[in-house]
Amino acid sequence: MINLSLKDIAQITGGELIGDGDVLVSSVLTDSRIIGKSSGTLFFALKTTRNNGHKYIPDLLKNGVNLFVVSEKPRDKKVHGILVEDTLKALQELAFYQRRQLQGKFIAITGSNGKTVVKEWLFQLLSTRFKVYRSPRSYNSQLGVALSLINADHGSEVYIIEAGISQPGEMERLEEMIAPDVAVLTNIGEPHQENFTSYEEKTREKLALFRHAEVKVVPADCVPLQKLLLNNFTGYYAWSYHSSYGASVSVMSTGKKSVLTFKGRINHEVSIPYTDRASIENAITCFFTLHASGFDPKEFEIVFSKLEPVAMRMELKQGINNSILINDSYNSDIGSLAIALDFLLQQAGSGKRIKRVILSDIVQSGKKPEDLYDEVNKLLEEKGIDQLIGVGEAISDHAGLFTIPGHFYKSTGDFLKDIDQFHFSGEAILIKGARRFEFESVTEHLAYKVHKTTLEINLNRLAQNISVFRGMLKPETRIMAMVKAFAYGSGSFEVARHLQFHGVNYLAVAVADEGVELRNAGVTLPIVVMAPEMQSLDTLFRYHLEPEIFSFDILDAVIAEAKALGESSYPVHIKLDTGMHRMGFLPEDVDILIGVINDQNFLKIESVFSHLAAADEADKDDFTMEQIHLFEKNAEKIKSGIGYEFLKHILNSAGSERFTDYQYDMVRLGIGMYGVSAAGNEDLKPVGTFKTMVSAVKKVKKDETVGYGRKGVLTRDSEIAVIPVGYADGLARLLGNRTGYAVINGNKVPYVGNICMDLSMLDVTGLNIKPGDEVILFGDEPHINTVAEWMQTIPYEVITSISQRVKRVFTRE
Template sequence: MWTLKEIADICDGQIHGGDRSVEFFVTDSRRIHNPQRTIFVALKGERHDGHLFIENAKNSGVASFIIDDSKFIKGESSFILVKNSLDALQAIASRHRHTFNYPVIGITGSYGKTVVKDLLTRSLKSLYHIVKSPRSYNSQTGVPLSILDMGPEHDLGIFEAGISKPGEMAKLARIINPNIGIFTTIGQAHDEGFADRQEKILEKALLFENSEVLIFSRDNEDIHSNLTRLYGHTDKLIADWGYVNDSFLHIIEKTESRSTNSITYCTGGKIHSIEIPNGSEYDFENYMFLITTLHILGVDQKEIGELLDKSNQPAVHLEFTRTNYGKGLLVDIGPIDGPSIRTGIEQLKSLVEHQGITVILSGHEGSPVANDRRIREIAQACLDSQVVYIGARPKALSESIPNLRSFLSNEEFDESIHSILDPQKAILLVGEWSPSIIALLSRLQEKSHQTTVTINMTSLVHNLNVYRALIPEETKVMAMVKAFAYGSGEAEVAKLLQYHKVDYLTVAYPDEGVTLRNGGVDMPIMVMNSSIPEYEVLVENELEPELYSLLTLEAFIDHCEQNSLKGYPVHVKFDTGMHRLGIDPTDIDRVIQIIKNTESIKLVSVFSHLFSSDSADLSLSISQINRFEKLKASLEKEFDDVLFHILNSSGISRLPQATYDLVRLGIGLYGYSGDIEFRKNLLPVLSWNTVISQVKKVKAGETVGYGGAFVLKEDKMIAVIPVGYADGLSRKLGNGVGSVYIDGSKCSFIGNICMDMSMVDVTDISSLPGDKVELIGDNISLEEMAASMGTIPYEVLTSIPPRIKRHYIFNG
């Protein structure tokens, strides 16, 4: 607990109003769970000003604020006025960090930070009470908020640190001050913020200035050469791992089998052998960081093997799925604590419209929820929620949550499930991995097709922010969520974009807009193609039409006038060269006359569409922009407050001179760009997986699939997978053209793709029914599948039908 006076002393602030006691620091007015004990920190960013949400926080019951703009000091609340709110938050977190003496692990690198953090957490949870970064909280704001979760009940901290430009890491280093430092890898992420790769490595390495131990891959020459030059002459322990003989942990041999890697290594003069799961090279590197860290922490070899088994328990980071028992189910397999519950509740608010939340805590023997501070945090996080506990509950938990419903087992809970779970509420399931929580998850999940599409919402938000960084702060963003949000699920994606304050959404047809309205999306939505009979539906659902011809313009005005509407928002499209929908520029005088002669509509925006912004030659796009400039000049003389826009995803990254008032972000949001170099900044959002249904041996001379055209020249092992052209898998991929990824190998399709099934050649691998099959993911990219199909990524994404269930995850 902090007093405002203590906080003001730390950050050299001035108190206006009475002194109060607070416990929680928030920077987002939507993430307030215990307002009486919360202090709201108003941060100013390039695209937002937290001071504008002070009233929202007050309305939630918050009465304490840290601000750096004195004009917001008003009312009976208490304010701490500082020079810079972010600096103040960081100073408070730094002071808080230095009140604890237990070891802290700091992790940085371009990739793998969250994965390594989670491997360490799952491995060490039986040995330590761990405090860690929630999700990927590794930014200038996320790090101090994570550090402020440190408490006396913990005895190990694990925190991530991410940067995007020089000057940032020194600030994070003062806050985290890690005893043990891990540098995972270096890649292209945020390259644009640095002069070269070396500058980025040296900037990240500042995290370890006061560290006692430094862990990295000896085989990564860029990292090794720079870190040894920077810290090799100091008294830090350089705990590198790799195939080089003088490594702290020297890998002698790695032997791969179907499911495991057997590793023989030497460290501390002793040779050890251990097995880890077989996966990609990135997976192998992440496990080596884990094993090296376990040795640094003094874990003996026998226990390392046992801990690795625990690390292999599947992690679920805020995965959202459908349920028959409520509005949606969000799952977080991990510690039961206040930060986890608060984060889950926040994400549910961003994903689905609901009338409350039921928090289900799945405990088991050994679950570390029995200390007072943690129980108090859990109770405060659940303050406005229905709470169910399954397992042998701590007595103090019942005392802290008076209305707690508790059950000793899943079976006991199942007897009352229909009376407890309100179908109008969303469900948050939290708990450490155990067979009981997996059984409970299976009970709550809506049963679905074995083939699933996973949407990484963290990656989607990352891509949004990549594009936002390219445009001026005042430029608005219109996000395209047509065609089932490019295969990602329109309602879930739209709710997330609304939460992240995108200015407009766009759909192709009115029924898509109606779906979003029914899903609780209340922000402006533009409809690209609506017919005259659908105008009533548009107006009933407050959808804004794109008017692309004189006929649609006049017809919609007639509809508005007949219904006595005034100032209904519309968007007018001109054809500057694509020759699809759009008004001919020669009709601009007529357009101006029609709009000026009515009060029934309000011209919100005027736009056109670039048809070759991803081509090597931008001359056609520049010609379109020049035509649009003339239209813009004429319209600006006649109308005020009109938004002009022409840039699509490729245009945003390649034609910054035409940013104007708004940009339209489409496929770039979902991780693809025709600009190959720029694509390196984006993260893939969608992955597509299925499982093997059957494996069979087919002899030479036999045929496979419809038509009998594919004749085997030799004996083959064939795997049947439950996905076909009705699931969006193109028939062009059949007969050896396309591949899937199974057990570390690419396996070609064999025979024709069927409606609901297809066959793949697994002769060279050992495979069994139930084995995972990757269609799009880490090993087969969206671009690769599109190339095999002879099409573009757009078609691949939008061809996967809604019958394939979407699962939504939040992780780094």
């Protein structure tokens, strides 16, 4: 954490001081949407190709923040701060300074996969004997590493920092900031390869982290590394499955554990509770890192045998009594608590929901308990938490340090005995605890619905998909995100709040009721209603929803309603019919439309748009271009006729991928945002994973039949898994009788017999499948496009058919 004056930071960053230089800075902020305490907070106004932090300064001033690092001279005299050429570079200079104040061994980890797991497992291992700080979650970027160092605990004995790159030239700056004593490479693989010409180039870039490190740990079997080092690993701690390259490792897996045997520089063996290849290699990396760093791995045998899974994500679920529930019950430390609290505030919205935290003891912090829980209390206060439930001996013993209302229990069992006395209703609840407190039982008690079939929505992928589209667009092009039809089956207000957080400009719904739900959930973005109904016009105005105007009837009705309510210049969106022939004004209507608009002042055109009929079908591109030219001609005619500017947009998801030259002022993202590409873009990843679990497995003899109508005839003695999902959940009957398959433990298993209303059957013969095993119905595999092909339909129908009784679970890393 920092404790510097503004004058000190100006000197560190080489910037020009503005205002009072003696003001003390205790924290930094880079995201204006997440404000804790305002006093002593220094906001870095970062510039990206898509955004400019300077535009949020007026709002931050209203919220009490008045310390800024800027690259544009501020006009407001209330601003105190520092003027620099590059605000990100200034933040990194502050991180560089902070790093030099920290004593202890620095371990930096890079690689294509496994960085976060290795970091967290090293923390689990080393924190049993030392005071350890590690960068939170996946804070491994140019910004994330800087923040990790600025917020690092002074007095730690070991610092573990994750370093990631997505393009050439980035690692050199990270290496300067981290200055690692020990540099670790996990592997080289596919992620972020698009910005590198080869694996060798990416490997060379990652090795920049090793420039000044005393100790270098690498996997010698990594082919790009072998090419760069010409098999000469002198100066490296290299491990290999083949002893010719480095210290050799052999693996013996039985049941649910693996024994790793090391020979070469060190002869030893350890047991780990995993058998998958990724976990084995991550554990091997941890073993060699300990050895190379001067620690004796033999002293950590017991910890290796109990290595806990790393929770890479938080889950957002619907809670009981209209509450929302954030489950982060797999680890507990100050850094991850702060991140989880920010997510809680984001999802709670701007309404009056009570914000409650259920928190266990924070273990292995290395701090005195009184200092630790005083810091926790301050953090909860800063984030505006209303209620606390503390669980554990340590937090209960220090209950007197907490100034917010709270209840304390010595154990999870004690809390569960009392849990029904709390009337959790309409709250935003964060469940945050160390794994040994087994808070899963708390989550299960507070989660709404017990149906084991879920649609899991990956909010990180949603944000990543938006970024992929932004990469296709000009920086100034706006985005309207389609959240109609329950956000394409994904869960409307949870998705909408995440889209709002990630800076989309508009949301679009089908009918007014969908917009009202979003407003009640605290969504403040402009919301366009694509199919307004006459009987809902008063609702539109009451909740400030912006109607699509597609006919003279609806135009006249909206004008009349606006006039009756005393509105002026109320924003509306004019739909043109350029060939879809569904809704919209035809070209011959435009002159009359202009006249009606000019004869009133109750409405103002916010945008004019049209919809492409076949943007995803290359053989109809000539027709698509006809639509685009017709739209452009008539939009210009409207602008000339009414005498003012408005937004123009015609591209949907497919159009945004295939016709980017015609993005105009805005694009509308729908199915593409949820991970379905019209152009085979593999960077767009499925957001939703439809999953369930095996209820039962039974053996059925050859020539017997399975399911209604005896359609599932068995040609061999078989094992049949029954799963609690059917066509009432959205699993189409067309998938039955071996047309489609699900995935269990990586195995493709076909549907047997007809899909039933609430149950389905899968052929799992010879695969050792057991009740409770997870079943993937669609996600990465099988992909939703594949399922749509089986169903002889389109991905839209697949995802929007998922029943409301299927619990939506939202995850964020």
